[in-house]
Amino acid sequence: MELALSLGDPPKPFSFIGETQKLSSNDLGFCMGLLRQGDAVYGGDEKRVSSDPPLQLDLLPFSPVPRPQLCPERGWLAAAEEPNSAVSSFQMAFGMSRRGKREVELEMIETDQRVNTRGSDDDENGSTHKKLRLSQKQSAFLEESFKEHNTLNTKQKLALAKQLNLRPRQIEVWFQNRRARTKLKQTEVDCEYLKRCCETLAEENKRLQKELQELRALKSCQPFYTQLPATTLTMCPSCERVTTATASGSSNTTDVKTGEYPFLSPTNA
DNA sequence: TTGTGTCCAACGTTTACGTCA
């Protein structure tokens, strides 16, 4: 059994869920995907062994609290901002537009007086490395690279190492740690979001309980209702018909859309 | 199909560094 859980994201199919299960992109809320054991998913081209479609449940058709997202451009929280409209912290810090930014960055790296000298010499002879902080400019350049792609292939890693005068291993480690930091921060944000959701739902529950109590009180004051037998309402999700099962065992159905009660219609009367 | 080796991301931990009281 495979379970995917998306908190607060606009519902979208999970990797193992096909196009047929798409939900409205306007909705926000909780999204769960369920894959039964025996379903097989292979890499990019998804093939399924089981004929039964997996489930994707949108548990909240509305989002009581807009879920904040860590802004990859700025490194702080952002809510419903245009992702490309923001000027990055790097650009803000160094006062430049995105155009030509790369050239300026490289120039700064080259002129950086504090060169991280824990270089390839140590790497080759396998001696232990003395830990040195990366310079601000090196960090800034890595941050920029991370915003463009948070994982590196070998080619990118080597290129970055060469540009920043660092060992490829350092680049690799930096990206690993950076991903860990991002994840940690997003987890914190998600926790806060869930906390607020919980509070909102608790309030809603309280309100509904109160409403129910009022309705029950109203019902006890109106003898007409008390004469009706106790019923259990169930709705068929596909045809949206409600079945009322009475305590005596009889049952009736009604169409939710039209509100028509067949047993009261002239044809049935 | 199974076994083996390689690569890499994720994760937890350790360690060095910087800051502050």
Place this chain on the structure above:
DNA sequence: AGTGACGTAAACGTTGGACAC
């Protein structure tokens, strides 16, 4: 100036998945 506590970032070790052979 020296020192210890603390937070952060760099680095390390392990594990497991994907992939090629």
